[in-house]
Amino acid sequence: MEAFILRFEERVAPTEKAVKEAWWNLATTGTEEAQAQLVRAGMEYNRLFEDGYEKVRGWYEGRDDLESPLLRRQVEVLYRTFAGRQGDEETLDRIEELEARANAIFGNHRGVVGGREVGENEIREILRFSDDGSLRRKAWEASKTVGREVEETVRELARLRNRLAREAGYPDHFHRSLDLQDIDTGELDRIMSELESATDAPFGRLKADLDAKLEERFGVGTVMPWHLSDPFFQSCKHDAAAFPHPASRRGSRSAAGAGDGDVRSDENLDAVSVADVDRFFRDKDLEALTRKTYDNMGLEVRDVLAKSDLYERAGKSQHGFCLSIGREYPYDVRVLVNVRPDSYWMDTMLHEFGHAVYDKHINPKLPYFVRSVAHTSTTEAIALMMGSLVDDPTWLSAVAGVSEAELGEIREYLLWRDRADRLVFTRWALVMFHFEKALYEDPEREDLNSLWWNLVERFQLVNGPPGRNEPDWAAKIHVAVAPVYYHNYVLGHLTAAQLKHHLEERVTGGPFFMSEVAGRYLIEAVFGPGARNRWEDAVLRATGERLTADYFVKSLR
Numbered sequence: 001m002e003a004f005i006l007r008f009e010e011r012v013a014p015t016e017k018a019v020k021e022a023w024w025n026l027a028t029t030g031t032e033e034a035q036a037q038l039v040r041a042g043m044e045y046n047r048l049f050e051d052g053y054e055k056v057r058g059w060y061e062g063r064d065d066l067e068s069p070l071l072r073r074q075v076e077v078l079y080r081t082f083a084g085r086q087g088d089e090e091t092l093d094r095i096e097e098l099e100a101r102a103n104a105i106f107g108n109h110r111g112v113v114g115g116r117e118v119g120e121n122e123i124r125e126i127l128r129f130s131d132d133g134s135l136r137r138k139a140w141e142a143s144k145t146v147g148r149e150v151e152e153t154v155r156e157l158a159r160l161r162n163r164l165a166r167e168a169g170y171p172d173h174f175h176r177s178l179d180l181q182d183i184d185t186g187e188l189d190r191i192m193s194e195l196e197s198a199t200d201a202p203f204g205r206l207k208a209d210l211d212a213k214l215e216e217r218f219g220v221g222t223v224m225p226w227h228l229s230d231p232f233f234q235s236c237k238h239d240a241a242a243f244p245h246p247a248s249r250r251g252s253r254s255a256a257g258a259g260d261g262d263v264r265s266d267e268n269l270d271a272v273s274v275a276d277v278d279r280f281f282r283d284k285d286l287e288a289l290t291r292k293t294y295d296n297m298g299l300e301v302r303d304v305l306a307k308s309d310l311y312e313r314a315g316k317s318q319h320g321f322c323l324s325i326g327r328e329y330p331y332d333v334r335v336l337v338n339v340r341p342d343s344y345w346m347d348t349m350l351h352e353f354g355h356a357v358y359d360k361h362i363n364p365k366l367p368y369f370v371r372s373v374a375h376t377s378t379t380e381a382i383a384l385m386m387g388s389l390v391d392d393p394t395w396l397s398a399v400a401g402v403s404e405a406e407l408g409e410i411r412e413y414l415l416w417r418d419r420a421d422r423l424v425f426t427r428w429a430l431v432m433f434h435f436e437k438a439l440y441e442d443p444e445r446e447d448l449n450s451l452w453w454n455l456v457e458r459f460q461l462v463n464g465p466p467g468r469n470e471p472d473w474a475a476k477i478h479v480a481v482a483p484v485y486y487h488n489y490v491l492g493h494l495t496a497a498q499l500k501h502h503l504e505e506r507v508t509g510g511p512f513f514m515s516e517v518a519g520r521y522l523i524e525a526v527f528g529p530g531a532r533n534r535w536e537d538a539v540l541r542a543t544g545e546r547l548t549a550d551y552f553v554k555s556l557r
């Protein structure tokens with residue numbers, strides 16, 4: 001068994017590295033050549049799993065007899081890696097091709113507003129700041145045009161993924177994918193229902209407040225999706241007018257502590273100036289703030305920054321991610337983002353570098369197949385915990401150098417915004433969860449467009465544009481290239497809340513991000529052990545209790 005694993009590692013390591021390199025090349029250039037290279041590398045990787053599956057499955061089934069917990073764990077990971085790559089060559093190759101195509105479409109597509117091509121950053125800015133309802137509508141519609149271009153690719157992917165799942169004895173890809181991610185479907189259903197009922201009432205109140213403000217701001221009787229600041233209403237961080245604070249209703253802007261001349265001259269001056277958190281970042285060096293944040297925790301990120309691709313460029317992926325290329329020490333960890341000096345990108349920088357410090361500190365002495373993060377949800381937990389610092393008044397003052405005078409009344413707004421945003425995110429995640437479940441139940445169904453809007457209306461309380469029949473679901477990149485993934489953000493949020501509580505109550509006794517002890521604790525208790533324990537045990541070891549939704553739910557109140 002051990003000899004097999006070692007031999008297999010020798011073949012996997014270079015191929016896996018080549019796939020990651022190809023992924024990076026495609027994301028940074030968007031060229032057809034890079035796309036072809038990624039497809040070739042992916043196919044070669046898949047070939048590695050053609051032989052040996054029966055043997056590995058046999059070991060997996062008999063794993064309880066293994067004495068060494070580390071060997072047993074390697075067998076578990078190896079089995080899931082193999083199982084995820086089983087299927088006929090033609091189907092596997094076709095999936096590689098289609099995923100690369102979808103990635104390229106998302107990388108290269110630009111929506112058009114008023115005859116001009118606009119990137120996602122521009123669309124976001126229009127939806128955040130413009131008071132022109134018709135421009136907003138055009139920008140929102142432009143954000144969805146990629147859906148049509150990618151829809152057929154996504155449907156075909158869903159069909160093929162389902163074919164593999166059914167061949168392996170699962171009802172569909174949704175179930176197979178969760179099983180291969182070591183997630184219990186029943187338990188996940190239970191968590192999602194718990195979050196639905198915990199958010200029902202507070203989200204309803206929040207949305208009603210938000211609608212009232214937006215109706216007033218835009219002079220409309222019904223709030224439409226383009227009146228919200230995020231194209232999918234994933235976040236409400238920039239729905240400035242929603243804050244139900246007296247400062248946003250008073251006639252004077254002094255309450256906001258903003259006299260810096262950087263305030264827009266619209267009717268919502270007060271609300272906007274209170275809520276304009278971006279102003280804290282306009283003249284800041286986001287790289288420097290990222291460095292400082294991690295320095296405070298004793299976590300080095302200069303090496304990662306040096307290898308990263310941080311600024312906008314034509315052809316480059318418009319999203320943010322962190323990638324660890326290969327598993328050789330010293331690790332090659334890189335971040336791709338499209339930084340602009342605002343709070344969205346500050347959040348994203350802190351988030352992606354959260355993934356990076358995790359990847360960087362995995363114990364290099366661990367055997368190859370467990371030399372990785374414990375689970376996607378665990379690394380998302382670190383990233384989310386770090387990203388949320390942009391709304392933490394203590395971080396803003398101690399790290400970002402925002403003065404007490406400037407913070408002033410905005411403190412209260414920030415606390416509100418942080419909580420409101422978690423509510424909004426949870427409802428959005430419920431849409432993704434239920435939509436993908438239904439998509440894989442039947443990718444052929446003709447009513448996916450209306451199914452999507454039914455879920456959006458039910459969970460997010462957002463009105464669908466009357467008569468709209470567009471594949472808006474396909475405009476969400478995860479549905480195409482990161483399928484059955486969203487629950488990892490949800491579990492990540494639960495883990496982050498629980499871990500933060502543990503750190504501050506039992507480890508640091510104060511803000512975790514101001515403490516080198518917190519950094520050392522994370523290295524020892526979370527990063528270092530890699531995937532040597534099952535993810536649920538990893539959470540238990542790191543926080544002293546099993547994963548619970550309690551801390552997260554408490555943070556919504």
Ligand SMILES: [Zn+2]
Pocket residue numbers: 351355380383
């Ligand atoms: Zn992430």
